[in-house]
Amino acid sequence: MTGTRLLAAFALFVLPALTVxxxxxxxxxxxxxxxxxxLQLDGSRIxxxxxxxxxxxxxQYHFKKDGKTIATVEARSQQMVELPQKDPGNYSxxxxxxxxxxxxxxxxxxxxxPISNALAYRIEPGAKMGDPVKIAVVExxxxxxxx
Numbered sequence: 001m002t003g004t005r006l007l008a009a010f011a012l013f014v015l016p017a018l019t020v021x022x023x024x025x026x027x028x029x030x031x032x033x034x035x036x037x038x039l040q041l042d043g044s045r046i047x048x049x050x051x052x053x054x055x056x057x058x059x060q061y062h063f064k065k066d067g068k069t070i071a072t073v074e075a076r077s078q079q080m081v082e083l084p085q086k087d088p089g090n091y092s093x094x095x096x097x098x099x100x101x102x103x104x105x106x107x108x109x110x111x112x113x114p115i116s117n118a119l120a121y122r123i124e125p126g127a128k129m130g131d132p133v134k135i136a137v138v139e140x141x142x143x144x145x146x147x
Contacts (some may be wrong), residue, residue, distance in 0.1 A: 033053040033055060034052075034053055035051055035052065035053050035054055035055060035097050035115045036051070036052045036053065036115055036116070037049050037050070037051045037052070037095050037115055037116045038116060038117055039093060039094070039095055039116045039117055039119040040119070041119065041121055041135065041137050042080065043135070044082060044083050044086070044135055045080050045081060045082055045083065046061060046080065046081055046083065046093055046119065047079060047080045048061075048075065048079055048080070048095055048116065051097075051115070055097075057097055057098045057099070057100065058074075058076060058097070058098040058112075059074070059075035059076045059095060059096070059097055059098075060072045060073060060074055060075050060095075060096050060098075060112060061073040061075050061081055061093055061094075061095060061096075062093065062094050062095075062096050062112070062114075063083075063084050063085075063091060063092075063093045064091065064092045064093070065085065065089050065090070065091050066089065066090060070084060070085055070091075071084035071085070072096075075095060083123075083135070085123075086123055086133050086135075087123065088123050088124055088125045088133070089122070089123060090120065090121075090122050090138065091120070091121050091122070091123065092118050092119065092120045092121070093118075093119050093121075094114045094116055094117075094118045094119070095114065095115055095116035096112035096113060096114050096115065097112065097113060097115045098110055098111070098112050099111055099112075099113055119137065120137070120138040120139075121135060121136060121137050121138055122135070122136050122138050123135050124136070
């Protein structure tokens, strides 16, 4: 009976400690990978290209109106999304990839960084009440030559 108790005590205290010591793997974006995609306006939707050098982390479309965030939409499973707002104004959207940071603690750490062109577009109201809105890409201003 004493041998059984000793074996039970061993199993109770030592074996759980062995299962806690799991190996950890550092997942990151390797320096030679440069994730990149292209966004384009397709009617009232935003379409993204395939991602070159995709490490597989979370993706999101980040929509802004007049420089303020209005929506972030999951992009990993959606190559095309509807515009989140159709009120008149100037908007922009960029595709962002989550770059994890590995620090101690239980909270998620890391940040989203842009991996696509910043697509600027303008929504204008229809000519009459009830007419559809007009959506057009706004070309970025060309930089002036340095003097």
